[in-house]
Amino acid sequence: MGRKGIIAALGPGLLFAAAAVGVSHLVQSTRAGASYGLALVGVVLLANVVKYPAFRFGPQYAAATGTSLLEGYRKQGRGALLLYAALTLGTMFTVQAAVTIVTAGLAIATLGLKVGALAASAGIIGLCAVVLAVGRFALLDRLTKVLVALLTVTTLLATALALPRVDWGTLTSFPAAEPKTVFFIAALFGWMPSAIDISVWQSLWTLARRHDTDHAPTVEESMFDFHLGYVGTAVLALCFLVMGAGVMHGSGVALVDSAGGFAAQVIQLYTTTLGGWVAPIVGTAAFAVMFSTTLTVLDGFPRAIACLGARWSRAEGEGETPGTGRPYWLAMAVLAVGALIVIALLLKSLKTMVDVATTLSFLTAPILSTLNHKAITAEDVPEAGRPRPWLRRMSALTIAFQACFALYYLFIRYGG
Numbered sequence: 001m002g003r004k005g006i007i008a009a010l011g012p013g014l015l016f017a018a019a020a021v022g023v024s025h026l027v028q029s030t031r032a033g034a035s036y037g038l039a040l041v042g043v044v045l046l047a048n049v050v051k052y053p054a055f056r057f058g059p060q061y062a063a064a065t066g067t068s069l070l071e072g073y074r075k076q077g078r079g080a081l082l083l084y085a086a087l088t089l090g091t092m093f094t095v096q097a098a099v100t101i102v103t104a105g106l107a108i109a110t111l112g113l114k115v116g117a118l119a120a121s122a123g124i125i126g127l128c129a130v131v132l133a134v135g136r137f138a139l140l141d142r143l144t145k146v147l148v149a150l151l152t153v154t155t156l157l158a159t160a161l162a163l164p165r166v167d168w169g170t171l172t173s174f175p176a177a178e179p180k181t182v183f184f185i186a187a188l189f190g191w192m193p194s195a196i197d198i199s200v201w202q203s204l205w206t207l208a209r210r211h212d213t214d215h216a217p218t219v220e221e222s223m224f225d226f227h228l229g230y231v232g233t234a235v236l237a238l239c240f241l242v243m244g245a246g247v248m249h250g251s252g253v254a255l256v257d258s259a260g261g262f263a264a265q266v267i268q269l270y271t272t273t274l275g276g277w278v279a280p281i282v283g284t285a286a287f288a289v290m291f292s293t294t295l296t297v298l299d300g301f302p303r304a305i306a307c308l309g310a311r312w313s314r315a316e317g318e319g320e321t322p323g324t325g326r327p328y329w330l331a332m333a334v335l336a337v338g339a340l341i342v343i344a345l346l347l348k349s350l351k352t353m354v355d356v357a358t359t360l361s362f363l364t365a366p367i368l369s370t371l372n373h374k375a376i377t378a379e380d381v382p383e384a385g386r387p388r389p390w391l392r393r394m395s396a397l398t399i400a401f402q403a404c405f406a407l408y409y410l411f412i413r414y415g416g
Helices: 003-009 012-020 023-036 041-065 069-074 078-111 117-165 168-172 179-190 197-213 219-248 259-274 276-313 326-345 350-376 389-415
Strands: none
Touching: 012 041, 012 117, 012 197, 012 219, 012 276, 023 041, 023 078, 023 179, 023 219, 023 259, 023 276, 023 350, 041 069, 041 179, 041 197, 041 219, 041 350, 041 389, 069 078, 069 197, 069 276, 069 350, 078 117, 078 197, 078 259, 078 276, 078 326, 078 350, 117 219, 117 259, 117 276, 117 326, 179 350, 179 389, 197 276, 197 350, 219 259, 259 276, 276 326, 350 389
């Protein structure tokens, strides 16, 4: 694993971070800290551990086979592709709507825009589409690296200054398993660190990076890139939880349910710890990372849908760059319109919109994790690229855990 190879492979893992460090961190982790102090630290860590195999298998499959994870689904039969299509169509509009409305709120709060949240959301989606049209994958890859680095530095500094304010006694005070808490933990779990859908996107981004650099990464190089992004997102999730616990927990300040109001509260997390002078910097950084999330989601879903359509009719060739062309842009247009309709319907309830999107991802996670497990352990995957026995066992256990948790949630919600 040479230095040049690592640098050439570096990118999809940071795109994962850009997609993940968004609503799950700025909204859900902050809410967890504000509402429960440090009591849900274990839940955040558990979510990252439980989803680790499924996320890892995306780029690992692409590096091992030279094809996307959707090719692995195709080899399981058209039923697997139909299942993925149904899950994607059932979640993509709420996911895009959730990340876009938070980005719009941050834009309004930071830039002082005199427009409504719906208009701001439409403008952001339009700007993202222009960026993707002009720069394609290369600009997406380079821009997100800068944005993630900017927010990481600012967040680590703010977290360090928030630590003296934290009530460490809440670390051992896990809340009672009453329905309200179970529902929130399910929503937190749904996008912590992100939705399993992104494993498919990572495989597609790995192939796009390969085409962009003309370097076919080894499994080891791809895993280095993956772990850099994955561990980074876990650390940042804990940072936002700590800031919520240190600044908002026990303060009596209620979380605002509008996009603009919540965005202002997020910025206040930083200014309370660092001082008012940092508001423009932090506001810009927070908007930047949410913009990168909106950008990567707007690229990820259409890329996956375009590839899905192609896999329905034919096998994927090794070294192909799937998920591009006219189907990509058509899928993006449908996604944009659908997301704006969801925003218009749920405009006044940010928490409802986020909880619906994250809970849908939570309920579909066991199914997508199973498809990923079957793809990477298939006989056509080169032996050197398959997961080791411990990782296969871990994957099976985490799928069982996710399925049991989903069934428990459904029982509490509808049968209890």
